[in-house]
Amino acid sequence: METLEQIRARIEAAVSGAQVALDGKSLVVGRQHLLDVVRFLKNDPALAMDYCANLCAVDWLPRKVKVKQGDAEVEQERPGYLEVVYDFYSMAKKHGPVQLKCRTDGREGTPEMPSITPLFHGAELQEREAYDLYGIWFTGHPDLRRILMWDEFKDYPMRKDYHPPDDFKYEPTPHYDVLAREKQHWPAKPS
Numbered sequence: 001m002e003t004l005e006q007i008r009a010r011i012e013a014a015v016s017g018a019q020v021a022l023d024g025k026s027l028v029v030g031r032q033h034l035l036d037v038v039r040f041l042k043n044d045p046a047l048a049m050d051y052c053a054n055l056c057a058v059d060w061l062p063r064k065v066k067v068k069q070g071d072a073e074v075e076q077e078r079p080g081y082l083e084v085v086y087d088f089y090s091m092a093k094k095h096g097p098v099q100l101k102c103r104t105d106g107r108e109g110t111p112e113m114p115s116i117t118p119l120f121h122g123a124e125l126q127e128r129e130a131y132d133l134y135g136i137w138f139t140g141h142p143d144l145r146r147i148l149m150w151d152e153f154k155d156y157p158m159r160k161d162y163h164p165p166d167d168f169k170y171e172p173t174p175h176y177d178v179l180a181r182e183k184q185h186w187p188a189k190p191s
Contacts, residue, residue, distance in 0.1 A: 001095040002046070014040050026085070026099040034102050034114050041088055041098060042119055049088035049098055052116065055126035057134040058083040059107070059160045080107045082136055086116070104136065107159075115141040133158035 002010070008020045008027055018033040029037045041049040062080040066073045082104045089096030104111035115138035117124045127138045128147040135156040138144055146153065155162055 001093075004098075007047070007098060010044070011037055011040055014044070023101060026101050028101045028103070031102055031104070031113055035116065035119070037100065038086070038088075038116050038119055041100070047098070048090045048092045049096065051089045051091050051096075052086060052120040052123050052126075053089050053097065054085070054087040055116075055123050055130065056085050057130040057136055057158070058085060059134060059158065061107075061160050081105065082107060082111050082134055084113055084130060084136065110135060110137045112137045112139055114139055115144075117141055132156075135159065 004022060004025065004027060008022060011020050011027070011029075012018055015033055015036045018029060018037055020037070021028040027037075041047055060078075060081050060083060063078055064075050065078045067076050068074075084102050086100040086102075087097040088100065089098075102113060104113060113136050115123070115127055117127060117138070118140065124142065125147065127141055128144060130136050131138060131141075131144055132146045132148050133156055145151075149157065157164075
């Protein structure tokens with residue numbers, strides 16, 4: 001299999017306007033070119049990435065990073081964003097993975113990402129999980145709805161700024177630990 005640098009160069013040559021960056025052992029692509037890049041990985045005869053083994057999300061809070069400017073390192077504020085990570089393999093060629101990352105513009109509102117479900121039907125449930133737990137809206141998904149949390153649940157529990165509520169009465173299926181925590185907030189009723 002080719003190196004990531006070679007794959008990056010081939011993607012940029014094949015997909016008009018795509019700019020692909022290297023991030024360690026991953027390729028980072030912009031949302032506007034995600035579907036075209038994934039289609040290239042899948043249909044290119046040398047790569048033939050015909051299996052999306054994993055799709056997961058990562059929440060990056062705002063943070064300070066060191067950036068080189070000339071000979072000096074300067075600390076800059078990097079805004080927060082959500083990131084979707086894809087692992088592609090070739091079953092036909094028996095190689096991989098090629099890891100691809102795509103980032104949202106930020107964490108506020110409803111961050112959007114194109115759905116790769118039209119190209120990889122196996123990504124359908126994984127995108128629903130990322131939507132349910134992180135709040136990423138996958139445009140073009142055939143059935144984007146909650147898969148783990150109940151419909152009335154209002155937040156995204158895997159985000160780093162998620163705070164569970166103090167009142168656990170809303171949970172549809174209370175468990176013993178939830179009931180024990182509930183007793184701390186609600187005094188016992190007189191008999």
